[in-house]
Amino acid sequence: MLRIRYEAQETVKLVGAKIMASRQFQEADLQTHHHVTTVARHSFRVACICFCICHFLYVVFKIRTNWQLLIVCALLHDLGIIGRHFKYASNSECYTKHPVDSVDIADSLLGGLDDTARDIIGNHMWPVTPTRPRTIEGFIITVADKYSAMTDFIPMNHRQMLVEAAIL
Template identity: 30%
Template sequence: MLKAICSSKDLTNNSYYSCVSDIIDCQQLNKLKNITHHVSTTRFQHCVNVSYYSYIVCRKFRLNARSAARAGLLHDLFYYDRKEYNSSRQKWQASHSKHHSMQASSNASELTDITMLEKDMIEKHMWPLTRPKPSYKETYVITIIDKYCAVLEFCVPNVQKIIHRKVR
């Protein structure tokens, strides 16, 4: 069952899934299931979380929810270890924050056709840490949702550990 963090819904049984069904099971995205992200989740699960919640928010505000779902799923489509990248990069090279979004955009373009909106969402999801600022409302949504999901992914497992410790 495909779920987003803090949600009990099976994402394969709703309108969200129809937006991403052609790409979600591809080999390139499945590689992300083996990469740890934000301490306690995988990069794949993080992308699903960002994708689903961006879709929900954009749909609520009558924005392009389909593009939000797709860009959310593809926004961290890179395979290198960020710690290794940061420790070995030269001063002239882009920071991980900038580099990974460009790498994800390039990988997404190789995987599927992406719209200008989706490209903007993928490349600028790290704003305000990177420049330039988003060009679309949907890009602001994915930027905020990405940070929200990172906090959830870090905090929820740690809060659960604390609760279980106190119950014992």
């Protein structure tokens, strides 16, 4: 279990190095998220969880996924939340509009997104939002995002969050 967690962290750092070094991602480490973490740390955790799910799907079921794209999208999926208290009138508005804003930020940061990346980032809030993902990667990030959000509140995970904060 610890080996795959370490492998996930190292892989996310390698694949996501350019994104994690960006001004937008650095700003995301200043924005509180889920009351106990930041947007950047949450996104890093989601990327690691996505990698682990992809690894499991391949090892157990031989299902291939585009895990590299998924890591990139996971690191970018919540950047639209930055400045949420000024941009959105309510939590409900934030839930529905930040995926669209995150797609726009990712598009400008990467110099363009393909349809799969737009699907992954733009639909990660399903079923809170009505449009479901069309790709397996879109479903994986949806599950990883909800899992990370729920476990952010478990005190035993706070120690791991400190380790991940040191990584960033």
